[in-house]
Amino acid sequence: MLVIDLSRALSGPHATMMLGDLGARVIKVEAPRTGDDSRGWGPPFVGSDGERESTYFLSANRNKESVCLDLKDDADREVLLGLVRRADVLVENFRTGVMERLGLGAEVLAGVNPRLVQLSISGFGHDGPEAGRPGYDQIAQGEAGLMSLTGSAPGDPQRFGTPICDLLAGMYGAFGVLAALRECQSTGRGQVVRTSLLAAAVGVHAFQGTRWTVGGEVGQATGNHHSSISPYGLFRCADGAVQIAVGSESLWQTFCAGFGLDPSQPGMATNAERVGARAEVVTLVEKAFTDWTAEELLSRLRELGVPAGRLRSLDDVYEWEQTRSQGLVVDVVHETLGSLQLPGPPLRFFDLTGQERTRTSHRAPPVLDGDREDVRRLGAEPAP
Numbered sequence: 001m002l003v004i005d006l007s008r009a010l011s012g013p014h015a016t017m018m019l020g021d022l023g024a025r026v027i028k029v030e031a032p033r034t035g036d037d038s039r040g041w042g043p044p045f046v047g048s049d050g051e052r053e054s055t056y057f058l059s060a061n062r063n064k065e066s067v068c069l070d071l072k073d074d075a076d077r078e079v080l081l082g083l084v085r086r087a088d089v090l091v092e093n094f095r096t097g098v099m100e101r102l103g104l105g106a107e108v109l110a111g112v113n114p115r116l117v118q119l120s121i122s123g124f125g126h127d128g129p130e131a132g133r134p135g136y137d138q139i140a141q142g143e144a145g146l147m148s149l150t151g152s153a154p155g156d157p158q159r160f161g162t163p164i165c166d167l168l169a170g171m172y173g174a175f176g177v178l179a180a181l182r183e184c185q186s187t188g189r190g191q192v193v194r195t196s197l198l199a200a201a202v203g204v205h206a207f208q209g210t211r212w213t214v215g216g217e218v219g220q221a222t223g224n225h226h227s228s229i230s231p232y233g234l235f236r237c238a239d240g241a242v243q244i245a246v247g248s249e250s251l252w253q254t255f256c257a258g259f260g261l262d263p264s265q266p267g268m269a270t271n272a273e274r275v276g277a278r279a280e281v282v283t284l285v286e287k288a289f290t291d292w293t294a295e296e297l298l299s300r301l302r303e304l305g306v307p308a309g310r311l312r313s314l315d316d317v318y319e320w321e322q323t324r325s326q327g328l329v330v331d332v333v334h335e336t337l338g339s340l341q342l343p344g345p346p347l348r349f350f351d352l353t354g355q356e357r358t359r360t361s362h363r364a365p366p367v368l369d370g371d372r373e374d375v376r377r378l379g380a381e382p383a384p
Contacts, residue, residue, distance in 0.1 A: 001181075003089040004080070005029060005064065006071075008036040010137070010163055011121045011197065012093035013060040014170030019089065019177065020063030021345040023359065027083060027375055028061065028366065032068040035368040036061070051336040051367075058365045062332065062342055066366035067375035071102050080104075082379035084112050089177055093121040096131050106192050113383075116190040117180040119173045124198045135197045137163035144201030149208055151221035158221070168200035222278070230274035230281050231255075234311075237289040242297050244285075245307040258304040259288040318343075332364035340364060 001024040005016040013028075013036070020026040030036050041056040069076040084090060090109060092099060099105050099120075106118055120126065123135015124143070138159050141147050146164070147157040176193035184190055202209070207228060208219040224243075225233035231252075232245045246252050249271065256263040261284065263269065267277040274281050289297060294310060301308035317323055318341075330344040342365075348358045 001025065001089065002083075002087045003027070003091065004083050004087045006090065006092040006094070007121070008093070009038055010060055010166035011135075011169040011173070012091050012119075013038070014167055015119060015121070015173040015177070016064065016091050017060055017062055018170065018174040018345070021347070021359065021362075024089070026064040027371070027378075028064045028066045029069050029071075029080065029083075030066055030368060032070050032369075035066070035068070039368065047337050053334070053337060053365075053367075058340070058342065061365035062330075063363045064366055065371035065375060066369055067372050068369040071104065077103065079376055079379035081112055082381070082383075083375070084109055084116060085383035086378070086381075087113065087116060088181065089117045089119065091119040091121075091173070091177075095134055096122055096126050110190060114189060115184055117177055117184060118190065118192045119177050120192060120194050121169050121173050122194070122196045125196045126194050135165075137166045137197065140165040140197035140201055144198050145205070145208075146201050149219050149221055152223045154220040156221060165197040165201045168204060169195055169197050172200050172203060225278055225282065228275060229271060230278050231285050233282075235282065235289055236286050237292050237294055237297050240294045241311060242289075242294050242301070243309045243311070244301060247307070251306055254304055255306050258300065258306070261288060327358060330362045332362050334364040335367050335370060337364075 001019070003016055003019050003024045003026045005012065005026055005028045007013055007016065008030070016024075016026045016028070028036070034040070036057060038057045038060065039054050042054045044055050045052045046055060046058075047053050069080055071077055071080065106120075109116055109118060122131070123140060124130050124133045141159050141164065142157070144165065147159055150160060151158040172195045173193065176195060180191050180193050211217050211219050211228075219227060223233075225231075229245070229247055232247065234241050234243050244255075246255050252271075252274075253263050255261070267273050267280060268284070292300070298308055298310060312320065318329055323329065327348060328344045328346070329341050332340050332342055334340050342362070344362075345359075348356060350356050350358075
C-alpha cells in the first residue's frame with residue numbers, strides 16, 4: 001500500500017504513522033526548506049547545528065520517507081500527481097479550501113486515480129458555519145468541552161497533557177481509511193474520508209456525552225476522582241498516593257472488609273450514595289490509608305483483588321519492564337542522529353498458534369528531503 005502524506009503537525013502525521021506501522025509505504029511530502037511545521041517545535045532538539053531534529057517531529061513520523069515539493073510549482077505538482085496515480089491513500093490536513101486553491105481538490109485527485117482513498121482532517125469540520133476555522137489542539141480541547149471536564153474542580157479548566165484531539169483525529173482518520181480501502185476492494189472506487197479535531201473530541205465524550213444528551217446533567221471537572229463511580233481515583237497514603245478503582249458493589253464489600261470499614265454506614269451503602277458523598281468517601285478512605293506506605297498498600301490491594309496502581313513519571317514508564325515487554329519501545333537508526341529509542345506502536349499481531357507477526361524493525365523518521373531522488377523517480381514513472 002502506498003500512502004501520500006501531505007499533512008503536517010500531528011493529526012495527519014499520526015494517522016499516516018499508524019498506516020506505516022502496519023506496513024504501508026508512506027511518502028511524506030514537505031514544504032521546501034522548512035518542512036513539516038513540527039520540525040521547528042521545541043526545545044528539546046537533538047543533534048548538532050545543521051542536523052538538528054525536533055523530538056516532537058520524531059514522535060510522529062517513524063516509518064516514512066521524505067520529499068520536498070512546492071505544491072504551487074507546476075513541475076512539482078506534476079510529480080505529486082504522478083505519485084497520486086500509483087497511490088492507494090492520500091492524507092491532508094490543510095484548512096478547508098486550500099487543496100482546491102492548489103488545484104488538488106478531491107474531484108481532481110479522483111480524476112487522476114479513481115481508486116484513491118482521500119483522508120482530510122480539519123479543525124472543526126469541512127462544512128457548517130465555522131468550517132474555515134484553523135484547528136489547533138488546545139483550542140479544540142476547549143471548544144469541544146474536554147477542558148471543562150479536566151481539572152481539580154469546576155472553574156479550574158485544564159488541558160490534557162498530550163495533544164489528545166490531534167491524536168484522536170489521527171486515530172479515527174486511520175480507522176476510516178482502512179474501512180474505505182476495504183470497500184474499494186469490492187467497488188473499485190475510492191472515496192473521501194473526513195474527520196476533525198472537534199469530531200474526535202466529541203467522539204470520546206462517552207458517558208459524559210449521554211450524561212447531558214439523555215440525563216440533562218452537565219458534567220464538570222472532579223479532579224482525580226471519577227464522576228460516576230466511587231471510590232475510584234487518587235488517594236493519599238503515608239508516603240505518597242495510590243490509585244484504586246472500586247468498580248462494583250462486591251469489590252466495595254471486599255475493600256471495606258480488607259481495611260476494617262463498615263460498607264453499610266450512612267451514605268456508603270451503594271455506588272450512587274457514595275458518588276453523592278464523594279468528599280466524605282475520600283476522607284474515609286484516606287483515613288484508612290494513613291499508616292500504609294504506597295508499596296504496602298499496593299501489595300494489600302493486590303491480595304484483595306482490588307484494582308490499584310502507582311503514579312509513574314514518564315522516565316519510569318519507559319524503563320518499566322512491562323512497557324518494554326509490549327514492544328512499546330523500538331530501536332531505530334537515524335540518518336544523522338544514529339541509534340535512537342522511540343515510543344513504539346500500540347498494536348501487536350499473532351497467528352492462531354500464538355506466533356507473533358508484529359513488525360519488528362522500524363524506519364527512523366526521515367531527514368528533510370532525504371528520499372528526494374527515489375520519490376521523484378517514482379513520481380515520473382508510468383503508473384502500473
